[in-house]
Amino acid sequence: RGEQEYALWTGLFAGALLLSKYTGILLPVSLGLYIILYRRSLFANRYLYLAVILCIAVFSPVIYWNYLHDFISFKFQIGHGVAQEKVFHPNEFFKFSGAQLLLFHPLYLLPLFYFIVRDREIFSRKKMFLLIPFLFTLGFFIYFAAFKKANAQWALPAYLSATILLAYYLAQRNAAKLIVAAGIMTALALLLIKTPAGDVIPAVKNFKSRAVKIDHFDKEIKSLHIDIDSYDYILIDDYHGTDVAYYFKKYDNVLVVTPERFSNFNIWRYEDLNISMASPLVSLPKLGKCLYAGISDLHLYELNQLFGKGKVLLFEKKMIGSREISFYLVEYHN
Structure with missing residues:
Protein backbone atom coordinates (compact mmCIF):
# COMPACT_ATOMS: atom_id res chain seq x y z
CA ARG A 1 0.00 0.00 0.00
CA GLY A 2 2.87 2.37 0.77
CA GLU A 3 4.38 2.06 -2.71
CA GLN A 4 0.96 2.59 -4.28
CA GLU A 5 0.47 5.85 -2.40
CA TYR A 6 3.99 6.98 -3.28
CA ALA A 7 3.29 6.28 -6.94
CA LEU A 8 0.21 8.51 -6.93
CA TRP A 9 1.98 11.27 -5.02
CA THR A 10 4.83 11.04 -7.53
CA GLY A 11 2.40 11.46 -10.42
CA LEU A 12 0.76 14.45 -8.72
CA PHE A 13 4.01 16.26 -7.98
CA ALA A 14 5.49 15.40 -11.38
CA GLY A 15 2.52 17.15 -12.97
CA ALA A 16 3.00 20.15 -10.68
CA LEU A 17 6.68 20.16 -11.62
CA LEU A 18 5.79 20.41 -15.31
CA LEU A 19 3.38 23.25 -14.56
CA SER A 20 6.28 25.08 -12.95
CA LYS A 21 8.92 24.46 -15.63
CA TYR A 22 8.86 22.52 -18.88
CA THR A 23 12.40 21.26 -18.39
CA GLY A 24 11.12 19.56 -15.26
CA ILE A 25 10.31 16.70 -17.65
CA LEU A 26 13.93 15.63 -17.23
CA LEU A 27 13.30 14.40 -13.68
CA PRO A 28 10.38 12.08 -14.57
CA VAL A 29 12.40 10.85 -17.55
CA SER A 30 15.30 10.14 -15.19
CA LEU A 31 12.93 8.22 -12.97
CA GLY A 32 11.78 6.26 -16.01
CA LEU A 33 15.39 5.36 -16.84
CA TYR A 34 15.90 4.19 -13.28
CA ILE A 35 12.80 1.98 -13.48
CA ILE A 36 13.99 0.47 -16.78
CA LEU A 37 17.42 -0.30 -15.35
CA TYR A 38 16.59 -1.34 -11.79
CA ARG A 39 12.84 -1.77 -11.22
CA ARG A 40 11.40 -3.31 -14.37
CA SER A 41 8.93 -5.24 -12.23
CA LEU A 42 7.04 -1.98 -11.74
CA PHE A 43 5.81 -2.16 -15.33
CA ALA A 44 3.44 -4.86 -14.14
CA ASN A 45 2.06 -2.53 -11.47
CA ARG A 46 -1.04 -0.61 -12.52
CA TYR A 47 -0.21 2.22 -10.13
CA LEU A 48 2.73 3.18 -12.32
CA TYR A 49 0.33 3.90 -15.17
CA LEU A 50 -2.11 5.65 -12.85
CA ALA A 51 0.76 7.92 -11.79
CA VAL A 52 1.51 8.75 -15.43
CA ILE A 53 -2.16 9.49 -16.09
CA LEU A 54 -2.33 11.69 -12.98
CA CYS A 55 0.77 13.59 -14.09
CA ILE A 56 -0.74 14.24 -17.52
CA ALA A 57 -4.05 15.28 -15.96
CA VAL A 58 -2.36 17.87 -13.75
CA PHE A 59 -0.39 19.20 -16.72
CA SER A 60 -3.37 19.07 -19.10
CA PRO A 61 -4.35 22.79 -18.77
CA VAL A 62 -1.00 23.72 -20.31
CA ILE A 63 -1.45 21.13 -23.06
CA TYR A 64 -4.94 22.46 -23.80
CA TRP A 65 -3.76 26.09 -23.83
CA ASN A 66 -1.00 25.19 -26.27
CA TYR A 67 -3.50 23.33 -28.43
CA LEU A 68 -5.54 26.54 -28.68
CA HIS A 69 -2.41 28.59 -29.48
CA ASP A 70 -0.73 26.35 -32.06
CA PHE A 71 1.57 24.84 -29.38
CA ILE A 72 3.42 28.12 -29.34
CA SER A 73 5.13 27.83 -25.94
CA PHE A 74 6.30 24.28 -26.67
CA LYS A 75 7.76 25.41 -29.99
CA PHE A 76 9.43 28.37 -28.33
CA GLN A 77 10.99 26.21 -25.63
CA ILE A 78 12.41 23.79 -28.18
CA GLY A 79 13.69 26.56 -30.44
CA HIS A 80 15.05 28.49 -27.47
CA GLY A 81 17.21 25.70 -26.10
CA VAL A 82 18.05 23.53 -29.10
CA ALA A 83 20.47 24.67 -31.80
CA GLN A 84 19.29 24.27 -35.38
CA GLU A 85 22.81 23.42 -36.53
CA LYS A 86 25.09 21.17 -34.51
CA VAL A 87 28.22 23.32 -34.65
CA PHE A 88 30.46 22.99 -31.61
CA HIS A 89 31.02 26.28 -29.76
CA PRO A 90 33.85 25.65 -27.28
CA ASN A 91 33.48 29.07 -25.66
CA GLU A 92 29.83 28.49 -24.74
CA PHE A 93 30.52 24.90 -23.75
CA PHE A 94 33.32 25.71 -21.32
CA LYS A 95 31.54 28.82 -20.02
CA PHE A 96 28.45 26.77 -19.15
CA SER A 97 30.46 23.88 -17.70
CA GLY A 98 32.63 26.20 -15.63
CA ALA A 99 29.58 28.06 -14.35
CA GLN A 100 28.33 24.82 -12.82
CA LEU A 101 31.26 24.94 -10.39
CA LEU A 102 30.08 28.31 -9.14
CA LEU A 103 26.43 27.29 -9.16
CA PHE A 104 26.80 24.22 -6.95
CA HIS A 105 30.09 25.29 -5.31
CA PRO A 106 33.54 24.19 -6.50
CA LEU A 107 34.36 22.60 -3.14
CA TYR A 108 31.21 20.52 -3.38
CA LEU A 109 30.90 19.64 -7.07
CA LEU A 110 34.48 18.49 -7.64
CA PRO A 111 34.58 16.32 -4.48
CA LEU A 112 31.19 14.88 -5.44
CA PHE A 113 32.57 13.64 -8.75
CA TYR A 114 35.61 12.30 -6.91
CA PHE A 115 33.44 10.42 -4.42
CA ILE A 116 31.32 8.97 -7.23
CA VAL A 117 34.34 7.70 -9.15
CA ARG A 118 35.89 6.19 -6.03
CA ASP A 119 32.69 4.56 -4.79
CA ARG A 120 32.80 0.82 -5.46
CA GLU A 121 29.11 0.50 -4.69
CA ILE A 122 27.97 3.38 -6.87
CA PHE A 123 25.88 1.05 -9.03
CA SER A 124 23.75 -0.03 -6.11
CA ARG A 125 20.04 0.56 -6.56
CA LYS A 126 19.71 3.28 -3.91
CA LYS A 127 22.68 5.30 -5.12
CA MET A 128 21.67 5.07 -8.76
CA PHE A 129 18.25 6.41 -7.79
CA LEU A 130 20.06 9.65 -6.92
CA LEU A 131 22.84 9.49 -9.48
CA ILE A 132 20.74 9.05 -12.63
CA PRO A 133 18.72 12.30 -12.25
CA PHE A 134 21.92 14.18 -11.46
CA LEU A 135 24.01 12.95 -14.39
CA PHE A 136 21.18 12.75 -16.91
CA THR A 137 19.94 16.30 -16.27
CA LEU A 138 23.41 17.84 -16.06
CA GLY A 139 24.59 15.93 -19.12
CA PHE A 140 21.51 17.00 -21.08
CA PHE A 141 22.23 20.70 -20.62
CA ILE A 142 25.99 20.39 -21.06
CA TYR A 143 25.38 18.64 -24.38
CA PHE A 144 23.12 21.38 -25.70
CA ALA A 145 25.44 24.08 -24.33
CA ALA A 146 28.07 22.75 -26.71
CA PHE A 147 26.02 24.00 -29.67
CA LYS A 148 24.09 26.99 -28.35
CA LYS A 149 24.30 29.49 -25.52
CA ALA A 150 22.70 28.10 -22.37
CA ASN A 151 22.06 29.78 -19.03
CA ALA A 152 23.90 28.18 -16.14
CA GLN A 153 20.81 28.02 -13.92
CA TRP A 154 19.01 25.73 -16.36
CA ALA A 155 20.92 22.81 -14.85
CA LEU A 156 19.76 23.52 -11.29
CA PRO A 157 17.31 20.56 -11.17
CA ALA A 158 20.32 18.26 -11.49
CA TYR A 159 21.51 19.29 -8.05
CA LEU A 160 18.39 18.19 -6.17
CA SER A 161 19.50 14.58 -6.00
CA ALA A 162 23.18 15.57 -6.13
CA THR A 163 22.81 17.41 -2.82
CA ILE A 164 21.43 14.32 -1.10
CA LEU A 165 24.18 12.16 -2.56
CA LEU A 166 26.85 14.65 -1.51
CA ALA A 167 25.44 14.82 2.02
CA TYR A 168 25.71 11.04 2.24
CA TYR A 169 29.35 11.05 1.16
CA LEU A 170 30.28 13.91 3.49
CA ALA A 171 28.67 12.14 6.44
CA GLN A 172 30.37 8.85 5.57
CA ARG A 173 33.79 10.46 5.34
CA ASN A 174 33.33 12.89 8.23
CA ALA A 175 34.50 15.69 5.92
CA ALA A 176 34.22 18.53 8.42
CA LYS A 177 37.28 20.32 7.01
CA LEU A 178 35.79 20.38 3.52
CA ILE A 179 32.53 21.84 4.84
CA VAL A 180 34.41 24.54 6.80
CA ALA A 181 36.55 25.41 3.76
CA ALA A 182 33.45 25.68 1.57
CA GLY A 183 31.82 27.93 4.16
CA ILE A 184 34.85 30.23 4.29
CA MET A 185 34.96 30.39 0.50
CA THR A 186 31.25 31.27 0.39
CA ALA A 187 31.72 33.98 3.02
CA LEU A 188 34.55 35.53 0.99
CA ALA A 189 32.39 35.47 -2.15
CA LEU A 190 29.56 37.23 -0.30
CA LEU A 191 32.05 39.78 0.99
CA LEU A 192 33.11 40.56 -2.58
CA ILE A 193 29.49 40.95 -3.64
CA LYS A 194 28.46 43.09 -0.68
CA THR A 195 31.47 45.45 -0.65
CA PRO A 196 33.21 47.65 -3.27
CA ALA A 197 36.16 45.23 -3.19
CA GLY A 198 34.34 42.99 -5.65
CA ASP A 199 34.11 45.72 -8.29
CA VAL A 200 37.62 44.89 -9.50
CA ILE A 201 36.26 41.57 -10.79
CA PRO A 202 34.15 42.18 -13.96
CA ALA A 203 31.81 39.22 -13.34
CA VAL A 204 31.07 40.35 -9.78
CA LYS A 205 30.60 43.96 -10.85
CA ASN A 206 28.18 42.88 -13.59
CA PHE A 207 26.18 40.77 -11.13
CA LYS A 208 25.95 43.61 -8.63
CA SER A 209 24.78 46.10 -11.25
CA ARG A 210 22.00 43.75 -12.31
Whole structure:
Protein backbone atom coordinates (compact mmCIF):
# COMPACT_ATOMS: atom_id res chain seq x y z
CA ARG A 1 0.00 0.00 0.00
CA GLY A 2 2.87 2.37 0.77
CA GLU A 3 4.38 2.06 -2.71
CA GLN A 4 0.96 2.59 -4.28
CA GLU A 5 0.47 5.85 -2.40
CA TYR A 6 3.99 6.98 -3.28
CA ALA A 7 3.29 6.28 -6.94
CA LEU A 8 0.21 8.51 -6.93
CA TRP A 9 1.98 11.27 -5.02
CA THR A 10 4.83 11.04 -7.53
CA GLY A 11 2.40 11.46 -10.42
CA LEU A 12 0.76 14.45 -8.72
CA PHE A 13 4.01 16.26 -7.98
CA ALA A 14 5.49 15.40 -11.38
CA GLY A 15 2.52 17.15 -12.97
CA ALA A 16 3.00 20.15 -10.68
CA LEU A 17 6.68 20.16 -11.62
CA LEU A 18 5.79 20.41 -15.31
CA LEU A 19 3.38 23.25 -14.56
CA SER A 20 6.28 25.08 -12.95
CA LYS A 21 8.92 24.46 -15.63
CA TYR A 22 8.86 22.52 -18.88
CA THR A 23 12.40 21.26 -18.39
CA GLY A 24 11.12 19.56 -15.26
CA ILE A 25 10.31 16.70 -17.65
CA LEU A 26 13.93 15.63 -17.23
CA LEU A 27 13.30 14.40 -13.68
CA PRO A 28 10.38 12.08 -14.57
CA VAL A 29 12.40 10.85 -17.55
CA SER A 30 15.30 10.14 -15.19
CA LEU A 31 12.93 8.22 -12.97
CA GLY A 32 11.78 6.26 -16.01
CA LEU A 33 15.39 5.36 -16.84
CA TYR A 34 15.90 4.19 -13.28
CA ILE A 35 12.80 1.98 -13.48
CA ILE A 36 13.99 0.47 -16.78
CA LEU A 37 17.42 -0.30 -15.35
CA TYR A 38 16.59 -1.34 -11.79
CA ARG A 39 12.84 -1.77 -11.22
CA ARG A 40 11.40 -3.31 -14.37
CA SER A 41 8.93 -5.24 -12.23
CA LEU A 42 7.04 -1.98 -11.74
CA PHE A 43 5.81 -2.16 -15.33
CA ALA A 44 3.44 -4.86 -14.14
CA ASN A 45 2.06 -2.53 -11.47
CA ARG A 46 -1.04 -0.61 -12.52
CA TYR A 47 -0.21 2.22 -10.13
CA LEU A 48 2.73 3.18 -12.32
CA TYR A 49 0.33 3.90 -15.17
CA LEU A 50 -2.11 5.65 -12.85
CA ALA A 51 0.76 7.92 -11.79
CA VAL A 52 1.51 8.75 -15.43
CA ILE A 53 -2.16 9.49 -16.09
CA LEU A 54 -2.33 11.69 -12.98
CA CYS A 55 0.77 13.59 -14.09
CA ILE A 56 -0.74 14.24 -17.52
CA ALA A 57 -4.05 15.28 -15.96
CA VAL A 58 -2.36 17.87 -13.75
CA PHE A 59 -0.39 19.20 -16.72
CA SER A 60 -3.37 19.07 -19.10
CA PRO A 61 -4.35 22.79 -18.77
CA VAL A 62 -1.00 23.72 -20.31
CA ILE A 63 -1.45 21.13 -23.06
CA TYR A 64 -4.94 22.46 -23.80
CA TRP A 65 -3.76 26.09 -23.83
CA ASN A 66 -1.00 25.19 -26.27
CA TYR A 67 -3.50 23.33 -28.43
CA LEU A 68 -5.54 26.54 -28.68
CA HIS A 69 -2.41 28.59 -29.48
CA ASP A 70 -0.73 26.35 -32.06
CA PHE A 71 1.57 24.84 -29.38
CA ILE A 72 3.42 28.12 -29.34
CA SER A 73 5.13 27.83 -25.94
CA PHE A 74 6.30 24.28 -26.67
CA LYS A 75 7.76 25.41 -29.99
CA PHE A 76 9.43 28.37 -28.33
CA GLN A 77 10.99 26.21 -25.63
CA ILE A 78 12.41 23.79 -28.18
CA GLY A 79 13.69 26.56 -30.44
CA HIS A 80 15.05 28.49 -27.47
CA GLY A 81 17.21 25.70 -26.10
CA VAL A 82 18.05 23.53 -29.10
CA ALA A 83 20.47 24.67 -31.80
CA GLN A 84 19.29 24.27 -35.38
CA GLU A 85 22.81 23.42 -36.53
CA LYS A 86 25.09 21.17 -34.51
CA VAL A 87 28.22 23.32 -34.65
CA PHE A 88 30.46 22.99 -31.61
CA HIS A 89 31.02 26.28 -29.76
CA PRO A 90 33.85 25.65 -27.28
CA ASN A 91 33.48 29.07 -25.66
CA GLU A 92 29.83 28.49 -24.74
CA PHE A 93 30.52 24.90 -23.75
CA PHE A 94 33.32 25.71 -21.32
CA LYS A 95 31.54 28.82 -20.02
CA PHE A 96 28.45 26.77 -19.15
CA SER A 97 30.46 23.88 -17.70
CA GLY A 98 32.63 26.20 -15.63
CA ALA A 99 29.58 28.06 -14.35
CA GLN A 100 28.33 24.82 -12.82
CA LEU A 101 31.26 24.94 -10.39
CA LEU A 102 30.08 28.31 -9.14
CA LEU A 103 26.43 27.29 -9.16
CA PHE A 104 26.80 24.22 -6.95
CA HIS A 105 30.09 25.29 -5.31
CA PRO A 106 33.54 24.19 -6.50
CA LEU A 107 34.36 22.60 -3.14
CA TYR A 108 31.21 20.52 -3.38
CA LEU A 109 30.90 19.64 -7.07
CA LEU A 110 34.48 18.49 -7.64
CA PRO A 111 34.58 16.32 -4.48
CA LEU A 112 31.19 14.88 -5.44
CA PHE A 113 32.57 13.64 -8.75
CA TYR A 114 35.61 12.30 -6.91
CA PHE A 115 33.44 10.42 -4.42
CA ILE A 116 31.32 8.97 -7.23
CA VAL A 117 34.34 7.70 -9.15
CA ARG A 118 35.89 6.19 -6.03
CA ASP A 119 32.69 4.56 -4.79
CA ARG A 120 32.80 0.82 -5.46
CA GLU A 121 29.11 0.50 -4.69
CA ILE A 122 27.97 3.38 -6.87
CA PHE A 123 25.88 1.05 -9.03
CA SER A 124 23.75 -0.03 -6.11
CA ARG A 125 20.04 0.56 -6.56
CA LYS A 126 19.71 3.28 -3.91
CA LYS A 127 22.68 5.30 -5.12
CA MET A 128 21.67 5.07 -8.76
CA PHE A 129 18.25 6.41 -7.79
CA LEU A 130 20.06 9.65 -6.92
CA LEU A 131 22.84 9.49 -9.48
CA ILE A 132 20.74 9.05 -12.63
CA PRO A 133 18.72 12.30 -12.25
CA PHE A 134 21.92 14.18 -11.46
CA LEU A 135 24.01 12.95 -14.39
CA PHE A 136 21.18 12.75 -16.91
CA THR A 137 19.94 16.30 -16.27
CA LEU A 138 23.41 17.84 -16.06
CA GLY A 139 24.59 15.93 -19.12
CA PHE A 140 21.51 17.00 -21.08
CA PHE A 141 22.23 20.70 -20.62
CA ILE A 142 25.99 20.39 -21.06
CA TYR A 143 25.38 18.64 -24.38
CA PHE A 144 23.12 21.38 -25.70
CA ALA A 145 25.44 24.08 -24.33
CA ALA A 146 28.07 22.75 -26.71
CA PHE A 147 26.02 24.00 -29.67
CA LYS A 148 24.09 26.99 -28.35
CA LYS A 149 24.30 29.49 -25.52
CA ALA A 150 22.70 28.10 -22.37
CA ASN A 151 22.06 29.78 -19.03
CA ALA A 152 23.90 28.18 -16.14
CA GLN A 153 20.81 28.02 -13.92
CA TRP A 154 19.01 25.73 -16.36
CA ALA A 155 20.92 22.81 -14.85
CA LEU A 156 19.76 23.52 -11.29
CA PRO A 157 17.31 20.56 -11.17
CA ALA A 158 20.32 18.26 -11.49
CA TYR A 159 21.51 19.29 -8.05
CA LEU A 160 18.39 18.19 -6.17
CA SER A 161 19.50 14.58 -6.00
CA ALA A 162 23.18 15.57 -6.13
CA THR A 163 22.81 17.41 -2.82
CA ILE A 164 21.43 14.32 -1.10
CA LEU A 165 24.18 12.16 -2.56
CA LEU A 166 26.85 14.65 -1.51
CA ALA A 167 25.44 14.82 2.02
CA TYR A 168 25.71 11.04 2.24
CA TYR A 169 29.35 11.05 1.16
CA LEU A 170 30.28 13.91 3.49
CA ALA A 171 28.67 12.14 6.44
CA GLN A 172 30.37 8.85 5.57
CA ARG A 173 33.79 10.46 5.34
CA ASN A 174 33.33 12.89 8.23
CA ALA A 175 34.50 15.69 5.92
CA ALA A 176 34.22 18.53 8.42
CA LYS A 177 37.28 20.32 7.01
CA LEU A 178 35.79 20.38 3.52
CA ILE A 179 32.53 21.84 4.84
CA VAL A 180 34.41 24.54 6.80
CA ALA A 181 36.55 25.41 3.76
CA ALA A 182 33.45 25.68 1.57
CA GLY A 183 31.82 27.93 4.16
CA ILE A 184 34.85 30.23 4.29
CA MET A 185 34.96 30.39 0.50
CA THR A 186 31.25 31.27 0.39
CA ALA A 187 31.72 33.98 3.02
CA LEU A 188 34.55 35.53 0.99
CA ALA A 189 32.39 35.47 -2.15
CA LEU A 190 29.56 37.23 -0.30
CA LEU A 191 32.05 39.78 0.99
CA LEU A 192 33.11 40.56 -2.58
CA ILE A 193 29.49 40.95 -3.64
CA LYS A 194 28.46 43.09 -0.68
CA THR A 195 31.47 45.45 -0.65
CA PRO A 196 33.21 47.65 -3.27
CA ALA A 197 36.16 45.23 -3.19
CA GLY A 198 34.34 42.99 -5.65
CA ASP A 199 34.11 45.72 -8.29
CA VAL A 200 37.62 44.89 -9.50
CA ILE A 201 36.26 41.57 -10.79
CA PRO A 202 34.15 42.18 -13.96
CA ALA A 203 31.81 39.22 -13.34
CA VAL A 204 31.07 40.35 -9.78
CA LYS A 205 30.60 43.96 -10.85
CA ASN A 206 28.18 42.88 -13.59
CA PHE A 207 26.18 40.77 -11.13
CA LYS A 208 25.95 43.61 -8.63
CA SER A 209 24.78 46.10 -11.25
CA ARG A 210 22.00 43.75 -12.31
CA ALA A 211 20.98 42.79 -8.78
CA VAL A 212 20.32 46.39 -7.71
CA LYS A 213 18.57 47.43 -10.93
CA ILE A 214 15.15 48.02 -9.38
CA ASP A 215 16.52 49.89 -6.35
CA HIS A 216 18.41 52.28 -8.61
CA PHE A 217 15.37 52.76 -10.81
CA ASP A 218 13.23 53.52 -7.76
CA LYS A 219 15.68 56.22 -6.63
CA GLU A 220 15.72 57.80 -10.09
CA ILE A 221 11.93 57.89 -10.24
CA LYS A 222 11.74 59.56 -6.83
CA SER A 223 14.51 62.06 -7.59
CA LEU A 224 12.64 63.18 -10.71
CA HIS A 225 9.37 63.44 -8.75
CA ILE A 226 7.61 61.17 -11.23
CA ASP A 227 4.18 59.96 -10.20
CA ILE A 228 4.06 56.42 -11.57
CA ASP A 229 0.37 56.11 -10.70
CA SER A 230 -0.47 58.91 -13.11
CA TYR A 231 0.55 56.79 -16.11
CA ASP A 232 -1.92 54.54 -17.85
CA TYR A 233 0.79 52.31 -19.33
CA ILE A 234 4.45 51.51 -18.79
CA LEU A 235 6.28 50.77 -22.06
CA ILE A 236 9.33 48.50 -21.78
CA ASP A 237 11.77 46.94 -24.23
CA ASP A 238 11.22 43.27 -23.47
CA TYR A 239 9.86 40.95 -20.84
CA HIS A 240 13.07 41.24 -18.78
CA GLY A 241 11.91 44.70 -17.78
CA THR A 242 8.56 43.58 -16.44
CA ASP A 243 10.01 43.23 -12.95
CA VAL A 244 10.37 47.03 -12.88
CA ALA A 245 6.77 47.58 -13.93
CA TYR A 246 5.52 45.00 -11.43
CA TYR A 247 7.57 46.68 -8.72
CA PHE A 248 5.45 49.77 -9.26
CA LYS A 249 2.25 47.66 -9.25
CA LYS A 250 1.51 48.15 -12.94
CA TYR A 251 0.39 44.55 -13.25
CA ASP A 252 -2.15 44.96 -16.05
CA ASN A 253 -0.72 48.02 -17.75
CA VAL A 254 2.57 46.80 -19.15
CA LEU A 255 3.25 46.92 -22.87
CA VAL A 256 6.30 45.04 -24.14
CA VAL A 257 7.41 46.97 -27.19
CA THR A 258 9.44 44.31 -28.98
CA PRO A 259 8.45 40.84 -30.21
CA GLU A 260 12.15 39.93 -30.37
CA ARG A 261 11.85 37.20 -27.75
CA PHE A 262 8.36 35.79 -27.60
CA SER A 263 6.59 35.68 -24.26
CA ASN A 264 3.07 35.70 -22.89
CA PHE A 265 3.21 39.51 -22.99
CA ASN A 266 3.00 39.26 -26.78
CA ILE A 267 -0.22 37.25 -26.46
CA TRP A 268 -1.67 39.69 -23.94
CA ARG A 269 -0.94 42.70 -26.11
CA TYR A 270 -2.73 40.96 -28.97
CA GLU A 271 -5.73 39.90 -26.90
CA ASP A 272 -6.08 43.18 -24.98
CA LEU A 273 -4.95 45.74 -27.54
CA ASN A 274 -5.16 43.89 -30.87
CA ILE A 275 -1.44 44.46 -31.50
CA SER A 276 0.33 41.90 -33.65
CA MET A 277 2.22 39.21 -31.73
CA ALA A 278 4.96 38.71 -34.29
CA SER A 279 5.83 42.08 -35.83
CA PRO A 280 7.27 45.40 -34.61
CA LEU A 281 4.86 48.10 -33.53
CA VAL A 282 3.30 49.86 -36.50
CA SER A 283 0.15 51.15 -34.83
CA LEU A 284 -1.23 51.56 -31.35
CA PRO A 285 -4.70 52.10 -29.94
CA LYS A 286 -5.40 54.96 -27.57
CA LEU A 287 -3.38 54.19 -24.46
CA GLY A 288 -3.53 57.53 -22.67
CA LYS A 289 -0.51 58.73 -20.75
CA CYS A 290 2.50 56.41 -21.10
CA LEU A 291 6.04 56.18 -19.75
CA TYR A 292 8.74 54.48 -21.78
CA ALA A 293 11.53 53.05 -19.61
CA GLY A 294 14.18 51.41 -21.74
CA ILE A 295 17.53 51.41 -23.46
CA SER A 296 16.66 51.04 -27.15
CA ASP A 297 17.26 53.91 -29.57
CA LEU A 298 15.24 51.98 -32.16
CA HIS A 299 12.22 51.64 -29.88
CA LEU A 300 12.46 55.32 -29.00
CA TYR A 301 12.43 56.17 -32.71
CA GLU A 302 9.44 53.89 -33.36
CA LEU A 303 7.48 55.35 -30.45
CA ASN A 304 8.22 58.88 -31.63
CA GLN A 305 6.85 57.91 -35.03
CA LEU A 306 3.68 56.51 -33.46
CA PHE A 307 3.03 59.03 -30.69
CA GLY A 308 4.87 62.10 -31.85
CA LYS A 309 7.98 63.33 -30.10
CA GLY A 310 7.84 62.47 -26.42
CA LYS A 311 8.95 64.46 -23.40
CA VAL A 312 12.37 63.23 -22.27
CA LEU A 313 12.38 63.01 -18.48
CA LEU A 314 15.75 61.31 -18.24
CA PHE A 315 18.59 60.44 -20.57
CA GLU A 316 21.60 58.90 -18.92
CA LYS A 317 24.62 56.85 -19.87
CA LYS A 318 24.89 53.82 -17.60
CA MET A 319 27.50 51.13 -17.07
CA ILE A 320 26.02 47.64 -16.78
CA GLY A 321 29.07 45.59 -15.94
CA SER A 322 31.53 46.47 -18.70
CA ARG A 323 28.82 47.60 -21.12
CA GLU A 324 27.75 51.21 -21.55
CA ILE A 325 24.09 51.75 -22.38
CA SER A 326 21.80 54.72 -22.89
CA PHE A 327 18.86 54.74 -20.51
CA TYR A 328 15.69 56.69 -21.28
CA LEU A 329 12.58 57.76 -19.41
CA VAL A 330 10.24 59.35 -21.94
CA GLU A 331 6.65 60.48 -21.46
CA TYR A 332 4.07 60.12 -24.22
CA HIS A 333 0.44 61.13 -24.61
CA ASN A 334 -1.67 59.07 -26.96
